[in-house]
Amino acid sequence: MNPELLRNLWLEANPFRLSLIAGLLLLVFAASSASNIATPAGAGLALYWFFAVLWGTRSAALSVVAEIRERTWDSQKLSSIGPWAMMWGKLLGATSANWFGALLCLPFILYPPWRDSGSAAAITYGIILLALGLFAQAVALLSSLMLIRRQTGNWRLDTFLCQVAGIGAAFAYYSLWSSAGAFERTIGQTITWWGQVFNVTAFHFASLLLFLAWALTGCWRAMRAELRFANGPFVWLAWLAYLCLYDAGFESEIALRMPVLLQAGPVVMRLSLAALVPLLTCYSMAFLEPKDPVRLRWLGEQLRAGHLRQAFLVLDAWILSYGVTLVLGLALAACFAASNLSRLAFPVLAMLGFVTRDLAIFVLMRTMAGGKGDFAALAIIAALYLLMPVLANGLHLSVLGVLFLPAAQNPLGPLVSWAQGIGVAWWAARRIGASFTSR
Template identity: 30%
Template sequence: MNLNPEFERQLILECSPARLVGAPIVLGAVFTLSYFLDDYRLGSVTAQAALTLFMLITLLWGTRQSLDSIVEEYRDRTWDTQRLSALGPWEMTWGKLLGSTSMAWYCAGICLLVHALATDNPAALPLLFFYAIGTALLVQSAGLLLGLLAVQRGQLKTGSILILVLVGFLVFMPSLTDLTETASYLPGHFQSTVWYNLTVNPQTLHQISLLCALFWCVMGNYRLLAQDLSLRNLPWAWLSFTLFLIVYLGGFIPNTNYSFSLAALAVCSGLTYVGIIVERQEPMRIKRLLDYWRQGNWRRVGEELPLSALSFALSLPFAIFLSFQEQKLAWLDISLHAYPLAIALLVLRDCAIYLFFCYGKNPQRAFSLSLLSAALLYGILPGLFAAVGMTSVSALFFPLWADSAFSALAFAALQCVLILRLVYQRWRQSV
């Protein structure tokens, strides 16, 4: 039988004979204690102990293993050897995801078996297994995704990443404590049974949502590994993900063009920020993009096109459409208005500020410096001028304070021109 070499390598690293023998012994001791606490039978205490151990093993240990499967490659300087192998990104993805967590799933399988033997509600086992395994795979896949993003940014210490994993564990753990009660497992925004005027069973909708989340998380790992292997790809996956989110989330809002466009603008703007952060911002990439553009090599243009630029371009039609609607939206009665085109330009300004710092001498500090700039432009400076009654001056920094859409658009455009000029000058110095 020919196994995936990466999967086989991870199995050899993880599943040593000592672990394979020692893990059932340790788990057996725990379940023996729960057996005694259950009055010498397999009862509710044993079932709950098995499910709790399953969560601890898969959501903490398993996620840590999937995270370290890529970070340790960079830390031990063995990733270059991996890149020279004949393995493709798909083999790398499932080999690392399932291979690095194989020992965790070995122990988790024992826990599920004990829970199945001890539970007093065997009819709920298929539903429980689906949610438990699906959620664990999702969190582990997210751990691998965070690891790939961390090594791209040169971050080889996993302490801060594990904090995110712990937060994810705390989010999902209450949901898995009583999976037999499906209604209590559903998040609040999944309680609605209407999706695009279609009556949908909440349980079915939640199961489909879980599978979709797992699919897109695995797809993200695949594309990041393809990027690390220096494989050229058109951004079809990012485009598909953006359209999926627009269509999926659009089904939960009132069925009007205005509401749907507002949700689409929010999705595209949010993904613009995500794209600008997760990608490597190299000045030479823009130079290659411009060279391919002048040559008319459109496929190479598509391959070099930043994901953030694609998301921003998708947001513009929705911003323009919303700008011509009669509906006006004020936020919290504090004179902040939703001017769609001005909001789109503010997104462009924020991304330009991030690029300005990325093209500087310390690109590692670009994210923190961008957050500081956002705090100044969105809160501190406009708040100071507004506090002394100079609202018109505060609108220069935060155009949504302006009394008209034209003023907001003019202020936002002025900021974009200034920041983009600074970015262009720094980019010219970098290349």
């Protein structure tokens, strides 16, 4: 057996804990059968969420965070357990007690769909619930593997944030089917994606499995990085490409929400949706990744020395996302310029300048305030986008709005935003390149 799984089973799935869970569940189901407070299926579903998602995400996040807290992570990194085995050992081992409780709930949840809609619907619903639990836990584990690189030292906050990420991912998906009844109602409905009509249940089911596969891939790659394997940029680029394609397929949705884009045609609509993906990942990864100034200086030295391939192979995800954002953003601006919506090219170009400025703010704050700099950067960026335009308007200086927001029909917008972007980036580069102080 995978040694990491075995160790986790020793620690987490001890007979006392499992007996306690089984006894508790027995009492809950007996009480729900004997009263009108909740049906056994409803109680089972609530308990499944508790075991697999609420508590499961905490267990998954703690599987790594606790190793660091208890100072056992170094010895694990030095072990010969590979990243794949380590990932599954933690993902299934640390959550073994949770899965024990969750699996005991499944028969109570699946009995009504089996009775009313047949075994196929019950099996599909069961697989969805299992995949959903695993997805939430994988997202929590992935978040923890990313957060530990920031070395915050605040394990409670880290665990909570990872738990929130996992629960959020599960809820985002489950909101499509808010209950078992809604799940049954979606059978027969359709969804349009890339112009093709799909059964909504099958589409959501396939989406869940694909996102689960990506979450597991992310965990595996983050674990590889922890165990000192070289990762390279290509899987991250593939993930971005997948997200862009997935997102761009919903052009009929954006046409409903932003009908003005209909004038630019389906290509621009799809490009607009695709460009949102690297833009959002830019910001999220810039916040999550450490942006170590020493590493950035080393990267700069590699670039100056002409070692482009070596530098490209170790680029951080936020830098890769920024590159993709620039490419898609410029393509989008070019498309707008060539269409009868040419006025929209300016805000797109201005937005790219603002993204450059914001990422540079993240790096700059990191060099100034270490790990806490990311929160300072968020506050500064929020102030620039939310407070400053209001202030400018309040002072009847709405002309200054171009300094803070991408403005349509203002050719100065791109110049102003890029001037800010280049200025802050130059400042950040100066800080990164500043000479060290010897102890």
